[in-house]
Amino acid sequence: MDRVFAWGPAETVADPARSILPDRFEPSSWATREVFTADECAAIVALRERRAAAAGTLVNGVATDGIRRSRLIWLEQDDPEVEWIAQRLTRAVADLNRDHFGFALSGFDEQIQLTEYTDANLGFYDWHSDVGGRGIPRTRKLTLTVQLSDPAEYEGGALELNFNGNPVEAPRDRGVGTAFPSYTLHRVGPVTSGVRNSLVVWTHGPRFT
Numbered sequence: 001m002d003r004v005f006a007w008g009p010a011e012t013v014a015d016p017a018r019s020i021l022p023d024r025f026e027p028s029s030w031a032t033r034e035v036f037t038a039d040e041c042a043a044i045v046a047l048r049e050r051r052a053a054a055a056g057t058l059v060n061g062v063a064t065d066g067i068r069r070s071r072l073i074w075l076e077q078d079d080p081e082v083e084w085i086a087q088r089l090t091r092a093v094a095d096l097n098r099d100h101f102g103f104a105l106s107g108f109d110e111q112i113q114l115t116e117y118t119d120a121n122l123g124f125y126d127w128h129s130d131v132g133g134r135g136i137p138r139t140r141k142l143t144l145t146v147q148l149s150d151p152a153e154y155e156g157g158a159l160e161l162n163f164n165g166n167p168v169e170a171p172r173d174r175g176v177g178t179a180f181p182s183y184t185l186h187r188v189g190p191v192t193s194g195v196r197n198s199l200v201v202w203t204h205g206p207r208f209t
């Protein structure tokens with residue numbers, strides 16, 4: 001059974017005076033839960049070995065080293081080796097959405113992103129929103145990113161979310177997924193030692209009204 005770790009970020013608004021939002025605005029929400037076991041995380045990372053990697057691009061498809069340094073593998077949802085992963089992600093997203101977000105969602109319209117950030121080039125991804133101006137990224141609504149690496153094996157690489165001017169850090173626990181509205185500003189800090197792997201899936205749907 002998946003476990004909900006956090007429902008925030010009300011308790012993390014350390015300094016309301018620094019908030020960029022009006023008082024009456026309820027900060028957007030995020031939720032985390034276990035999605036994969038440690039062994040399953042290792043099996044997912046091992047999928048790298050038989051697949052070609054690409055440099056991570058920005059939401060608009062542009063590759064810019066100064067904003068993002070990561071290597072990506074795209075996992076095809078109908079690949080027999082990937083099917084169980086897609087099923088688990090579907091379950092996690094459906095549960096999280098039902099319990100916390102209540103968004104109108106239609107499905108995963110993109111492949112699943114297996115991401116690697118390494119200390120070799122201080123891998124990172126600077127502040128960004130996942131919603132693009134055109135094409136499929138425009139209909140992204142809910143982002144789920146799962147920590148695939150043992151937190152003891154890397155330093156840096158923190159996933160941070162900025163809802164209101166006070167960034168909060170997502171749990172680093174291996175196998176735990178963090179879900180947030182795709183328009184939320186977030187970043188991955190530079191990995192200063194070791195390697196961090198993550199699995200990112202976007203759920204799409206009708207535009208917010």
Ligand SMILES: O=C(O)CCC(=O)C(=O)O
Pocket residue numbers: 113115125130145146159186187188198200
């Ligand atoms: O690696 C992560 O946890 C998040 C990556 C990310 O923000 C993205 O690929 O859009």
Ligand SMILES: [Fe+2]
Pocket residue numbers: 128129130186
């Ligand atoms: Fe992102």
